Each structure stands twice: as C-alpha cells, then as structure tokens.
Amino acid sequence: MHNLLEKLGYTPTDKLLIIHADDAGLCYAENRATKKALKEGIVNSYSIMVPCPWAYEMATFAKENPAFDCGIHLTLTCEWKHYKFGPVLPANEVPSLVDGNGHFYPKRAMMKENANPEEVKKELIAQVERALSWGIQPTHLDSHMFTTGLTKGIIQVYREVGKLFKIPIFLSRQLLNDFKMDTEQYLRETDFTIDNVFTGEWKWFEGEGLAAYYDWSLKNLKEGFNIILIHPAYDDAEMQGVAIDHPNFGAAWRQCDLDYFTSNRTKNLIEKYNIKLITWSNLKAILHKD
Template sequence: MDSRPRIRLLTRGDDLGAFEAGNRAIIDAYQYGILRNASLIAPAPNIHHAAHLVKQFPRLCLGLHITLTSEWDAPRWGPVSPAETVPSLVNRDGCFFRTTMELFRQGINIDEAVREVKAQLQLVRSLGLDICYLDEHMVPGWIFHPADTLRTPLSSAFKAIAREEGLIWYGDITTQAEALPASRDLPETLRHIQPGTYLLVTHPAYDDAETRQVVGSGHTQPGNLARIRAQDAQLLRAPEVMRIIDERHIQLVRYDEVSLL
C-alpha cells in the first residue's frame, strides 16, 4: 500500500440549473475534466434540463445549493414554496430579494427559510436526483433575525436540516480543506501545493447567446458573466491542469469521500 501523504482536490461546480449553458459546461467538466461535485439551484428555470443531464452520470456528486436570493435581472426566480407561505423571503414581484443584505433588512422568518430549504430539497429529490450535501448560494447563512439577541445565524438551521436529512453540511468540509482560487494561476498552484485537502469552487458555463444577455449582481455589461464563467469551464478541462494532476497523483474527490480519507 502506498503510504505517501496524499494531495486531495475537491472540485465543485455551482449554479447547476441556472442556465442551460452552465448545465452543459458542468457535465462536460465532469465527463472530460476534473469536476467531481455539482450544486443545484432548485428554483432556477433550467433545473429540469439539469436533472435530465446529470441522471446520465450517477457518479457526479450532487448537492443542493440552498438559494434564498435571485441576483440577476433575468432570469429571476422565487421560492419553490408558494410565495404566500414564505412572505419574508420574497420581494413585491414574488421573486427572491437580490442580495443577502436585502433579505436581512427585510427581517427574515427563520421558520419560513427552513420550510423553503426543505421544499427545494424535496423538489430535486422528486426529479430522481440523489443529493449528497448542502451548501449555500450567495451565502445567506450569516443572516439572523433582527429580534434575536443571540444573533443565531441561519447556517445553524441549515446544518440541522443536513443532519436531519442525512446529508453532508459543506461547512464541515470547509474546515478541513484549503480553498484554491479558480484563476489562470491554478496550474502553478497545483505544482507546489503540499499534501492535504483542497477545495476548488467554480461557476462553469459556456459563452453563448443565453449567458451573454445575463446582467446584474456586479455584472452590468452584457457578456461579462459569460466571459468569466467560460474561463471556469476552460479551467476545469485545461490539458495543463489535468496533466499536473496526473503527474502529481492528485486525487479528485467527492464530498462523500472527504470524511473517508
């Protein structure tokens, strides 16, 4: 048995279900690249397209990307639950607020947030998807109810849901893994990292007519988001990255494999 210290790389692709171009890029990054985990946005408009694709690749580890915000001008999305049952989560248009700060200022009802997360989990499971872990879209876990003098963060409720549902809470993995930037410097970084567990979070999508029209949340120019996400898609399939991983015997791992190593 090889007893040498190992380098383990946990690779994650976020926003599965948001764009068809993202769904295709994530699948390609798994099939032909280094991606091993993908996080689903249940309320997003292309979730059924995502489910159709990922069911063909059961070894791709799936997580629910807990989503309580809707940052783009288009597409916009709202809760899986009926909007009238989660009024503290929605804007006047019936969609989620654009930012976590807006959600916080609204005065979030924790019970409504829990109800919505469970509804999102039920939806993706109803599509025949095996969910392994929970993580957060736009990281709403810091939010607490303004009346709560203890300032109990929403992430505590999320973690409790994970335990109740027998899922991995991504925050428990984050404490074990060092984050790597998804940048053009990744090959150089991989050449020099020492044994340990590392996390690479990406947002892959293809640059096409769909993604070029997306604006909002810091991307005010059409095409900006498409360009940035296409870079992530390329990074996950870059020959140089794949060659270094092979040469250094870097293990590409799923969320459900981290606790076993």
Template sequence: MKSDVRLIVQGDDFGMCHAVNAGTIQAYREGILTQTSTMAACPWFTEAAALARQTGIPLGVHQTLTCEWDYLRWRPLTGGATLVGADGTFFRTVAEAAASMSDDDALRELSAQVARFAAEGLTFEYLDVHMGQSASAAVYEEVARAAGRPLVFGASESRRFGSIETLSDRDAEGKKDWLLGYLDGLMPGVHLLITHCAVAEPELGALTAPGTETYRWAEEYRLSDQALVLDPEIRQAIAERGIALMSVGEAFG
C-alpha cells in the same frame, strides 16, 4: 510528487440556466470537475436533474434564498412572504434577504428544495449555500441534519477542508498561473476548489445589465473557468503532483 492531497473541484449553480448545465456536464465528462452544487429553485433544474440521472455526476444542494440577476429571476418553491421582494422573486443580495426573511419561511423553503431532489429521483452528497448566509446558521444546520448530509460550506467555514478557494473571480489572463500555483501549494488533506462553469451561449450575456456588480459573474468568469477545467495542462499538473480528484462523498464517506 505530492502524497495524500485530495482535491474536490466543484461547479456551482447547476440548474440555473442551460449554458451552465451544458458547461457543468462537459466539465465533468471531459475535465477535472468532480461535483456540482445544484439549485432546485431555478428554472433549469428539471434539465439539470435529467442530466444528473444520465451522467451520475455527484450532486450537492446549493441552498438558494437569493437571485442576483437583473433579467433571469426565480421564485421560492414555497409561499413565504418574507423571502421575496415586490416582484415576488428572491431578493438580489444577501443583505436584503437577511433583513427580510423569517427563519420559519427560510426553513420551509430550504426543506422544499431538498425534497425536490427526491421527487426527481436524485440523491446528493452535501449541502452548501448560494452567495452566502441569508438565513440564520441554525436554519442551514437544521436542514442538513434532517437530510443526513454535511453542510460543507456557507453558513460557517467547514473544518473538513485544509483550504477552500474560489477560482472564478480572477482576471482571465492571470487565472491559469494562479491555478498552477494553487496546485503547487496544496498540502496533505482535503481541499475544495469552487468554480462556475458554462459554455458560450447568448443567454449568459443577457442575464444582467452591463456595469452591475454581478456582470462579470454572468459570462466572463464562467467562460474562463470552463476553459481551465478542460485544459489538458491543468489535468497534467494534477497528475504530476499526485493529487487525487474526488467528490465530497468520496472524501468523507
């Protein structure tokens, strides 16, 4: 049996769309999910906030300066002109966003996203970054300092963790074997496993065009992640190995 192995199982993109919201809550209530990174700039954030108040799911701020989808688009909460493309929505890639945005616009936007949690009566345990670093590291660090919460992943790899892994972008047929092997290999310490959960709803397949770089992230990866975080064999493997499931707040106080 393992000793002193602590595992945070995170669901990303809470607030993005209804299918993600429903899947995240199911994964928390019925599966091994322990926290969720939440997108305040997205159209379904209001539903996510209501679900968070109902369930008490531990939240993080998924700091959002990009929007990767073809047909689901979202805009900044602020009016920063350097944050958006010609259609007035966030850029699709980290590279495009980083090439355009000013630190001042990014700081105002990310601060507004944090403020939206308080406006909904929500608290959060940490901050991380959607898709990768679009603004300078100093911007993310300033927002985290002002919020009084750790920046756990994104602008730079956090030394808080023994490992950081992503479950999602693996072929479905090999994903369960990979996860069981991952659990076997965990050493004492705190580990972060990032997932992208969603239930099967038609909206997932309509997020983006087939053949695009993000197409597999829309539906395929999310549904296979959902199946695994709900899989009784995975929960049993965690129990047999003596792995403690927890959130960032529980792990680091």
C-alpha cells in the same frame, strides 16, 4: 481531521481536492458546460439550483449519470439584473425571503435583514424535497452565495436540514471570513469544515487571468481537504443575457472556468503536484452519522 483522513484511507500529508461546479440549473448554458466539465474535464462535483428554470433538465442528467457527485445548491438569493427567480414555495408562505415581485433578494445583506429563519427552513426543506422528488440522490448540500452562513440562526437551520435528510453540508470558516459575515464564532467543533477554499477573484480576472489564479491554487494546495469552487458556462447569448452588467462571475468568467478545467494541461498539473481528487460521495458514508 486526521481521524477522518485515515478513515478515508489517506495520510495527514496528502493533498485532497474536490473540484466543484456551482450553479447547475441556472440556465442551459450553465448545464451544457457543467456536463462537459464532468464528462471531459476533471470537475468531480456539482450542485443544482432547484428554484431555477433549467434545474429539472439538470436533474434528469443527474438521474442518468449517478456516478457523478451531485449536491443541492440551496438558493436564497438571485443576483442577476433581469433574470429573476424565487422560492419553490408560494411567495406568501415565505414572505420574508422575497421582494415585492416575489423574487429572491439580489444581495446577501438584503436577505440577512429580512429573512425569518423559520421561513428559511421551510424553503430549504422544500428545495431538498423537490430535488428528491425528481430522483436526485444528493451527495451533499451547499449554498448559493453562501447565504446559509449569514447568521447564527440560519447556520443552525442549515445544520438541521442536513441532519433531517442525512446529507453532509458544506461549511467553511474561510468563506465566512472572506465574505465578512462575522459568524465563524458559531461554528462548532463537531462541524465538518473545508477551510482551504479557492474561488476566482476579480483582481485575477482583470489582471493575470483566471487560468493564472487556478495555476497558483493548484500549486498552493495544503495538506488535508481543499476545494476549488468554479462556475462553468458557455459565453453565449443566453449566458450574456443572464449576466448583463455583471462581469464578476459573468459569461466570460464562466467560459474561462470551463476552458481551464477541461484542458489536458490542467490534468497534467494535478498529476505533477500529486493531488488526490476526492468527492462528497467519499465523505457521505462517514459524515452525518447519528
């Protein structure tokens, strides 16, 4: 880890941070907010959900704004009550990944129970290939609901897809532990991981508020690599419809994310705590070398 820090021009005591926006492409409210967070805020990384209806619109933005860090948010689940989507491949080519309606399963446990790793690989490759066909130049791969960490076999598929396209993948022992996946044992010493991960929690949202959580996160960043995962969107009729009966990471939650990471106060905290912002683009030139 220290060697990687040195290659990037940092010291072991530096606090490095990626502020990453998940779920671009989910819907228009998500896209509008992600663009604002990149252009007017301090968000410096985002990733696109290729199977979603608004993914192409966000891909157009990515092509026109190559300076912004852009990854592919590999998607194998769809957690929303009425807003549904499925694989980019025909459902009959990846039947283990879909329900009777051809939609992704809403929960990680259902996906884990049913998914065939070979079909996972076919679908993930198809998602990357579609993104590339749209002109996206991905800086990294990450995973919606971190489903690529569900089993030893799926983690290996994730590695293989990253290696195939020579794109770094986001892995985290902390997230595997937080989601109680019991798969940390399958990470390798050669895997690059970011184990200081901060993402909003329900107890904060209904308690002191997400702004208080993010204040705490910035104050408590550790030396080395850190990442804050957010989900910016506008709390409008569209996002409220997507997130109906889903307050956790719902419309109001996502508006809080947008507001916090576009505020001047937050920019000042980054300076106050001597936090150095980095991106996956910084890492890509070093990681995943054959």
